[in-house]
Amino acid sequence: MSKFHEEAVELFAETQAGAGNPATVTAAHGMAVLELSYSDDTSSSSHKYVGDDLSRDEETVIEDETGNITCKTFMPVSGVAGTEPPATKWLEACGGATIITAGTSIEITNSAASSELLTMQFRRSSSDIATQKNYQLENAQGVVNLEEEVGKRSMLEFTFNGNPIVPDQQAKLVSDTSTQKSLVAPLLRMNNLTLAELVVIEDGDVKTDVTNICYNKLSAPNVFGFAYDRFLTGCEEGFSKGAVATDVTITILEDDADATYNPHEHKGKIHAFYRKFGNDAGKQNLLTMDKLQLVEITPTTVGKWVGQELKFRNRGTTSILLT
Amino acid sequence: MKYTREKDGSPLVPVVDKKVEQETEKQEAELSKGNTEQQAVDAKKVADAAKATGAK
Numbered sequence: 001m002s003k004f005h006e007e008a009v010e011l012f013a014e015t016q017a018g019a020g021n022p023a024t025v026t027a028a029h030g031m032a033v034l035e036l037s038y039s040d041d042t043s044s045s046s047h048k049y050v051g052d053d054l055s056r057d058e059e060t061v062i063e064d065e066t067g068n069i070t071c072k073t074f075m076p077v078s079g080v081a082g083t084e085p086p087a088t089k090w091l092e093a094c095g096g097a098t099i100i101t102a103g104t105s106i107e108i109t110n111s112a113a114s115s116e117l118l119t120m121q122f123r124r125s126s127s128d129i130a131t132q133k134n135y136q137l138e139n140a141q142g143v144v145n146l147e148e149e150v151g152k153r154s155m156l157e158f159t160f161n162g163n164p165i166v167p168d169q170q171a172k173l174v175s176d177t178s179t180q181k182s183l184v185a186p187l188l189r190m191n192n193l194t195l196a197e198l199v200v201i202e203d204g205d206v207k208t209d210v211t212n213i214c215y216n217k218l219s220a221p222n223v224f225g226f227a228y229d230r231f232l233t234g235c236e237e238g239f240s241k242g243a244v245a246t247d248v249t250i251t252i253l254e255d256d257a258d259a260t261y262n263p264h265e266h267k268g269k270i271h272a273f274y275r276k277f278g279n280d281a282g283k284q285n286l287l288t289m290d291k292l293q294l295v296e297i298t299p300t301t302v303g304k305w306v307g308q309e310l311k312f313r314n315r316g317t318t319s320i321l322l323t
Numbered sequence: 324m325k326y327t328r329e330k331d332g333s334p335l336v337p338v339v340d341k342k343v344e345q346e347t348e349k350q351e352a353e354l355s356k357g358n359t360e361q362q363a364v365d366a367k368k369v370a371d372a373a374k375a376t377g378a379k
Contacts, residue, residue: 088325098325099335112335114324 004133005126009036010175011071012121013140013160015089019236022138023119030175031090033071033158038122038135040164041066064232067137067164069122075146075154075185077283078106078322085183085322090158092116094144095224095241096320109319110224115241117141120160125172134170137162139238146223146287148275150193150216154185154285161228163237185285188277195276195286198250200266207269210261216302217251218275220289223318248273248292248314254299254306263297263310271312284323291316 011031014023023029042065048058076085082103092098097114099107118140123132140162147155186192196215200208225246228239250273255261271292278284292312300307325338 084325092324100325100327100338101330101333102327104330112324112326116324 002129002131002133003126004124008125008127010121010123010125010132010173011036011069012123012173012175013090013093013118015092016117016119016139019117019139019238022136025119025121025173027173027176030173030177031071031073031086032175032177032180033073036071036122037069039068041068041161064230065164066161066230067135067140069120069137069140069142069160069162070158072155072157073180075156075285075320076180076183076322077185077278077285079183079282081105081282081323083282086180087156087183089116090118090142091144091156091224091320093118093140093160094142094158095226095243096144104323106322107319108322109317110226110243111317111319115141117238118160118162120162121170121173123170123173130172132170132172133167135167136165138165139163139236141228141239141241143222143226143228144224146218146220148188148218150188150190152188154188154277161239186278186283192279193275193277194279194284195274197272197274198261199272199274200261201270201272208261208266213250213261214253214255215250216253216307217249218287219249220246220314220318222246223248223314225314225318246314248289248312250310250312251300251302251307252310253302254308263294263308267294267297269294270315273312281323286319286321286323288319288321289314289316290319 011033012025012029013031014025014029016023042062044060044062046058046060076087078085084106088098091108092114093116095110095114096108097112120137120140122135125132140160142158142160145157196213198210198213199206225244226241227244228241231240271294273289273292276286292314294310294312296311298309300309326335327338328335
């Protein structure tokens, strides 16, 4: 029998032409990811036939099965302004539309519709066997978390769900991820963080504008704000998508009560947040969240310094602009 | 989904995926074929009904 090494895994993904029409996956569709996992989720119901008191004749009906792939990857850059990095296709399957302004920028945003479906292949193998066991998901869509900490690389955490096929054996396909590995955003540090702006908006006007909020972490689970419900019909099985508000947590250093920005003064108010890093053209990344409502302030620490964890509800649009 | 625009603020133009276009054409062709088959089924139903009622 073949024995698969736990570290010998590959992930491929390609955009489908439509629902129920799986894409042909090639080496060029490999995803450069970290911490990759695959699991099946089965939904079933149990029915016990009436009978005598010694009967254990309970039938379990497997009603539905979905497959789940989780992985992480670093925030991409465009390399050359206006050039799409490979990661956009995965973000498109998470509700982030790609807007290409030729020669200028790539914007990934939930302000325009994007319901792309992926064919994904999670493959197991080992270095001494020539084949891979292929766990394939079709009609896959997902959510993406954005996790950032100053001093680390900006990280995208994906969770994809799709329709699994029975795993099959395939000739070994070695992913070509060299382009992706060359298009990774620089380390998020003070020397390349060119904008960290928090704006308080009241009655449509800018009330307070802090152009350099001293932040340490940003956590935005499900950053594009979509929730999925499973649906099954006679002609299509998949996931239906709906927009939802999500949480965004920004950790800052606590400042004087009479500082320009005193969070307690603005609890419940609408904020906008802009974060830009990257010094060189083709490596710049601007995050914009235009409607964040501050709902909770929790004491925390940044090193030994007192910090504040600001929890917002993201009620507006989110955009990642690569320039 | 991909869109293009000439410059910032310009209207968005959806990028038509050739694969999607081909798939749509394929589905339309299948639908058309299905229609022909359905017409044949309908014609048979009419003929059977006429036979059953003795109509000529």
